[in-house]
Each structure stands twice: as structure tokens, then as C-alpha cells.
Amino acid sequence: MAVDTALVWFRRDLRLHDNPTLDVAAGAGELLSVYCFDPREYGTVRFGGSDSFPFQKTGSHRARFRRESVADLRDSLREHDSDLLVAHEKPEDAIPALAEAVDADAVYFQTLPTSEESALERLVKTRLRERDVAAHSFWTHTLYHLDDLPTPYTQIDDTFTPFRKQVESSSAVREPLAVPSLPPSPSPSDSLDDIDALDDLDGGFDALPTLADLGLDDRSVDDRGVLPFAGGESAALDRLETYVWEHDRLREYKQTRNGLLGADYSSKLSPWLNEGCLSPRYVKVEVDRYESERVANDSTYWLLFELAWRDFFQFQFQKHGDRFFSRGGIRNPDIDWQEDRDALGRWAAGETGIPFVDANMRELNRTGFMSNRGRQNVASFLANNLRVDWRWGAAYFETQLVDYDPCSNYGNWAYIAGVGNDSRDRYFNVVKQAKKYDSQAEYVKHWLPELSALPADRAHEPWTLSPEEQAKYGVHLGVDYPQPMVDVEASYEKLR
Ligand SMILES: Cc1cc2nc3c(=O)[nH]c(=O)nc-3n(C[C@H](O)[C@H](O)[C@H](O)COP(=O)(O)OP(=O)(O)OC[C@H]3O[C@@H](n4cnc5c(N)ncnc54)[C@H](O)[C@@H]3O)c2cc1C
Known part of the structure; x- marks a missing residue:
């Protein structure tokens, strides 16, 4: 039943297209939207309890992207005669206070599978209930809807291939929703300062916090990166259009997706998918259209195959919950994880002496992004060569990645560390991989210009250079570039 006044709390669904939360809320007589920059998301958190190291949950790259995404959403809402209030507050304080202030009947928001996000939802719901305000949450971020899985999520297969085959044969992807027409806002945002219920909130609702407000450095964009990754739904739709239609690269995605350099070896849609600027169902519609208007082949299918991986991890976390964040993961094999902070520090700084x-x-x-091939290799090196607690690496990625998602990140890390969804050995020999995927050493020279004078066959193994060769190429190991911290093959053999 339509309500008089609705409040939409935007979370990681920063879009107007195919947004079921907004679509339902738009049926109200009046509608107000709000986004909260939760201060806890930007602070330093003690990972793994009081005896482990503190890390920053959201680093500058993702915070910049998110800020731009929120600004774009606000612009789009204004173009649709609506608006977005932006608070730098905890949602459990801001949302109920705002609901009370505008006399909202119901609050609508996205639900997410991981525990911090769902704990927050429960808290907001409780506080809304205390004020007699209804709360409605919606599953909106996957290709297949949680309710459309062939089995209850508690029974989905823990291995990707059977899961994928089941959804492909027995589940349908819902049609994406159009942008709804939006009802007027209940009260102009500039009068909110006068509302008593909001007195306890010091941040107000009218300003996008700067990165400095969030306690972060505003880093300059490194133009060596694959893409500038502008945040927001508008940039997401532009990127999809460019990659699929203008540059016409979908037809060769399966062959190029292991690339390392350049904008178009893969779709680069992940940051927009993860902040919710882009709906995966809309991506599917575009793939379908490309298949009917241009070409249907292995590559066009493969993009949907990868989106099924993304779904797989979302449903796995829904099923297994916090077990995924434990050191032993969902399988708890007998592995002697090391708490070697020096090794972690060298790995994180890119000072291991292994160029790839x-x-x-x-x-x-520098950029907040890394290719899938790169992620597999650096994760394997930390977990399978150095045997450093894989969660430390995952936590470091959590800070840095522009496209961080808890399920995709911890799920992939657990997989490679051998504690997740695959019991097979996921070891990557980083030197062999480097020679295969960067045969001309263009990638390592792009990011390690100190190695640029080396012939391609030596750039991946500078430790093989004699003193004379080091002098000849101007690369003095231990001076211009680090000595390798381990022997790649021997370190792995030792741990088997
Ligand atoms: C250790 C590790 C950590 C990772 N952390 C993240 C993360 O935090 N967030 C994230 O989105 N991806 C993560 N990935 C998966 C993958 O590396 C990225 O999704 C991909 O590199 C993003 O680039 P793209 O958009 O060009 O991908 P494309 O190759 O164009 O793929 C299209 C989309 O499919 C999805 N996808 C592709 N591969 C995977 C995968 N293995 N798992 C889940 N989804 C996938 C992504 O949404 C991606 O945007 C991680 C992989 C590894 C090995």
C-alpha cells in the first residue's frame, strides 16, 4: 500500500536505473532521499581483534570514487525534481532522526549479505520501530535475485561450477526496472537545521564531506592507471557504452581478459557494480542486445559467466556468514599461517624484489585498481609463498581497492589461500605467470621504471643479473631495486 511520506536510505545502490528500492518508494506521496558517510567506514579498525594490526577500512581511492558517485546521484535526483540529503553521520542516528523530522511513514533501503552491513540494518530497523516508522529492505545488487535461486541459499553448492549450471538452467534474471518518476520532497533540505529532532546531529545534511573531512589524503590521479574511474551512475553507463559499443571489445573479452595494461582488456565495471552505480541486470540487457545486433560468441557469454562468479560469492557469504572472515575460512585446513609484519609491509609497499x-x-x-591476473598472483605470493595470514592481505586490499566488495574480496582471497570454495591447490608461480602474461615485460617496466633498461627476459628475474650486468643496465640490486625476499620456487616447496 502506498504511503504518504517515504524516506530512501541509499547505501551501495547509488543509481536511479534498475533500483527496486527507489522504484517502490517512488509510489509514495512524497519522497526524500538520504546518503550517510558513516564515520566508522573511514576510520582505523583493529582487524581480527585487539591483538592484531589496525587498518583503514576505506582508503582514498574508494572514498574519492564514492564521493563522486554520491555527487552524481544527487545531481541526477535533482534533474528528476527530487534531491539527496548527505550526512556525515552514523546511519542509526541520522536515519531515524530524519524520518521523525519529516514525519516519514516508511524507510526503504538495500539489504546486503555481510554481517557488519546487516547488523547496521537491524539497528536502524529497531530505532525506526521505536518511532513507529516502517522499514522495508530490498535485495538489489546481484544478477540473479536471492529469491530466484533454484534452492534456498542455505543449500546452494559450495563449488562454483554446479552453482552456475543450476542458476543458468533453472533461474531467470529479472528484467531491469526503468527510472521511476519521483514524487515531490516533503520539506526543503535547507529548513532541516530548524528541526528539533536533528539537533543531536552535528554534521548536518547539506554537504558532501571532503576527503580531508573523512580523514583521508586527496591523492592525485596517476595517469599510468588503466582508467581514471570517475564515480557515479553517469560514468558507469558511459563506460559500459564505450567498452561494449564504441570500442566494440566485448567480442574478444575472453581472449583479452587476462591483460594487464590499458583500459579495454576487461570491462573495468567492478567499481561501479560494487558501489551500485550500475545494475548487473542492466549489463546483461546490454550483452543480450550486443549478441543480437553484433555477435554472440564465447566472449559475450564470458562476461555473464564472470558476473555469475560475483553472484556466487554474494550467496556464499549469505550462506556461510562470518566463517569466511576467519583464518581457517569455510574449510579450516591445517595451515601454519605466519604473522610476519615485515613480510606484509614489503609485499604491501611493492618492495618484495619480485618484479611482477x-x-x-x-x-x-597508486590507482586503487589491479587486474584479476595481478590479484591472483599477489594474493598467491602472500598466502602460498610467504604464508602470511591471508586475511592481512585481504584487509590491505580492503583499504586500497576502488572496487572493494567484502564477498568478492574475502571470497577470492580465501579461494587462493586454500581455505575457501575450492580444495585444489591455487598456487600461482609468479615468475612463470609473469613470463606468460607479460612476455615483453611491458607491464613491469610500466610500474617499475627502474627496470626499463633490462631485456625482457631478465626483467622478471633481476636476481639473475651478474654484477657486470647490473652495472651495464644501471640496476644495482639492493640499491636501485630490492633483492628478492624469497626464492619463489624454494619458498613454496618448503611449505608444501
Ligand atoms: C585476491 C582477489 C581479490 C579480489 N577482490 C575483488 C573485490 O574486492 N571486488 C571485486 O569486484 N572483484 C574482486 N576480485 C575479482 C576480480 O579480480 C575483479 O572483479 C576484476 O578484476 C575487476 O575488473 P573488471 O571489472 O575489468 O572485470 P571483468 O573481467 O570485466 O569482469 C566483469 C565483472 O565480473 C565480476 N568478476 C570478475 N571476476 C570475478 C571474480 N573472480 N570474483 C567476483 N567477481 C568477479 C566483476 O564484477 C567484474 O566487474 C578479486 C579477485 C582476487 C583474485
Whole structure:
């Protein structure tokens, strides 16, 4: 039944297209939207309890992207004669206070599978109930809807292939929703300062916090990155249009997706998918249209295959909950994880002395992005060569990645560390991988210019250079570039 006044609390669904939450709320007589920059998301958190190291939950790259995404959403809502209030407050304080202030009958928001997000939802719901305000949540971020799985999520297969085959044969992807027409807002945002219920909130509702407000550095964009990754639904739709239609790269995605350099070896849609600027169902519609208007082949299917991986991890976390964040993961094999902070520090800084690992980590640090091939290799190096607690690496990614998602990140890390959804050995020999996927060493030289004079066959193994060769190429190991911290093959053999 339509309500008089609705409040939409935007979370990781920063879009107007195919947004079921907004679509339902738009049936109200009046509608107000709000986004909260939750201060806890930007602070330093003690990972793994009081005896472990503190890390920053959201680093500058993702905070910048998110800020731009919220600004774009606000612009779009204004173009639709609506508006977005932006608070730098805890949602459990801001949302109920605002609901009371505008006399909302109901609050609508996205539900997410991981425990911090769902605990927050429960708290907001409780506080709304205390004020007699209804709360409605919606599952909106996957290709297949949670309710459309062939089995209850508690019974989905823990291995990807059977899961994928089941959804492909027995589930349908729902049609994306159009942008709804929006009812007027209940009260102009500039009068909110006068409302008593909001007195306890110091941040107000009218300003996008700067990165400095969030306690972060405003880093300059490194133009060596694969894409500038502008945040927001508008940029997301532009990227999809460019990759699929203008540059016409979908037809060769399966062959290029293991690339390392350039904008178009893969779709680069992940940051927009994860902040909810882009609906995966809309991506599917575009893939279907491309298949009927241009070409249907392995590559066009493969993009949907990868979106099924994304879904798989969302449903896995829904099923297994916090077990995924434990050191033993969902399988708890007998592995002697090390708490070696020096090794973690060298890995994180891109100072391991293994060029393929270092180039990828420096790309991550400078841009917030790393290719899938790179992620697999640096994760394997930390977990399977150094045997450092894999969660430390995952937590480092959590800070840095522009496209961080808890399920995709911890799920993939657990997988590679051998504690997740696959019992097979997921070891990657980083030197062999480097020679295969960066045969001309263009990628390592792009991020490690100090190695640029080396011939391609030596750039992946600078430790093989004699003193004379080091002098000839101007690369003095231990001075211009680090000595390798381990022997790649021996370190893995030792741990088997
Ligand atoms: C250790 C590790 C950590 C990762 N952390 C994240 C993360 O925090 N967030 C994230 O979105 N992806 C993560 N991935 C998956 C993958 O690396 C990225 O999704 C991909 O590199 C993003 O680039 P793209 O959009 O060009 O991908 P494309 O190759 O164009 O794929 C299209 C989309 O499919 C999805 N996808 C592709 N591969 C995977 C995968 N293995 N798992 C889940 N979804 C996938 C993504 O949404 C991606 O945007 C991680 C992978 C590893 C190995």
C-alpha cells in the first residue's frame, strides 16, 4: 500500500536505473532521499581483534570514487525534481532522526549479505520501530535475485561450477526496472537545521564531506592507471557504452581478459557494480542486445559467466556468514599461517624484489585498481609463498581497492589461500605467470621504471643479473631495486 511520506536510505545502490528500492518508494506521496558517510567506514579498525594490526577500512581511492558517485546521484535526483540529503553521520542516528523530522511513514533501503552491513540494518530497523516508522529492505545488487535461486541459499553448492549450471538452467534474471518518476520532497533540505529532532546531529545534511573531512589524503590521479574511474551512475553507463559499443571489445573479452595494461582488456565495471552505480541486470540487457545486433560468441557469454562468479560469492557469504572472515575460512585446513609484519609491509609497499608482484602492488597503491591476473598472483605470493595470514592481505586490499566488495574480496582471497570454495591447490608461480602474461615485460617496466633498461627476459628475474650486468643496465640490486625476499620456487616447496 502506498504511503504518504517515504524516506530512501541509499547505501551501495547509488543509481536511479534498475533500483527496486527507489522504484517502490517512488509510489509514495512524497519522497526524500538520504546518503550517510558513516564515520566508522573511514576510520582505523583493529582487524581480527585487539591483538592484531589496525587498518583503514576505506582508503582514498574508494572514498574519492564514492564521493563522486554520491555527487552524481544527487545531481541526477535533482534533474528528476527530487534531491539527496548527505550526512556525515552514523546511519542509526541520522536515519531515524530524519524520518521523525519529516514525519516519514516508511524507510526503504538495500539489504546486503555481510554481517557488519546487516547488523547496521537491524539497528536502524529497531530505532525506526521505536518511532513507529516502517522499514522495508530490498535485495538489489546481484544478477540473479536471492529469491530466484533454484534452492534456498542455505543449500546452494559450495563449488562454483554446479552453482552456475543450476542458476543458468533453472533461474531467470529479472528484467531491469526503468527510472521511476519521483514524487515531490516533503520539506526543503535547507529548513532541516530548524528541526528539533536533528539537533543531536552535528554534521548536518547539506554537504558532501571532503576527503580531508573523512580523514583521508586527496591523492592525485596517476595517469599510468588503466582508467581514471570517475564515480557515479553517469560514468558507469558511459563506460559500459564505450567498452561494449564504441570500442566494440566485448567480442574478444575472453581472449583479452587476462591483460594487464590499458583500459579495454576487461570491462573495468567492478567499481561501479560494487558501489551500485550500475545494475548487473542492466549489463546483461546490454550483452543480450550486443549478441543480437553484433555477435554472440564465447566472449559475450564470458562476461555473464564472470558476473555469475560475483553472484556466487554474494550467496556464499549469505550462506556461510562470518566463517569466511576467519583464518581457517569455510574449510579450516591445517595451515601454519605466519604473522610476519615485515613480510606484509614489503609485499604491501611493492618492495618484495619480485618484479611482477611489485609492479602489481604499486599499481594498486597508486590507482586503487589491479587486474584479476595481478590479484591472483599477489594474493598467491602472500598466502602460498610467504604464508602470511591471508586475511592481512585481504584487509590491505580492503583499504586500497576502488572496487572493494567484502564477498568478492574475502571470497577470492580465501579461494587462493586454500581455505575457501575450492580444495585444489591455487598456487600461482609468479615468475612463470609473469613470463606468460607479460612476455615483453611491458607491464613491469610500466610500474617499475627502474627496470626499463633490462631485456625482457631478465626483467622478471633481476636476481639473475651478474654484477657486470647490473652495472651495464644501471640496476644495482639492493640499491636501485630490492633483492628478492624469497626464492619463489624454494619458498613454496618448503611449505608444501
Ligand atoms: C585476491 C582477489 C581479490 C579480489 N577482490 C575483488 C573485490 O574486492 N571486488 C571485486 O569486484 N572483484 C574482486 N576480485 C575479482 C576480480 O579480480 C575483479 O572483479 C576484476 O578484476 C575487476 O575488473 P573488471 O571489472 O575489468 O572485470 P571483468 O573481467 O570485466 O569482469 C566483469 C565483472 O565480473 C565480476 N568478476 C570478475 N571476476 C570475478 C571474480 N573472480 N570474483 C567476483 N567477481 C568477479 C566483476 O564484477 C567484474 O566487474 C578479486 C579477485 C582476487 C583474485
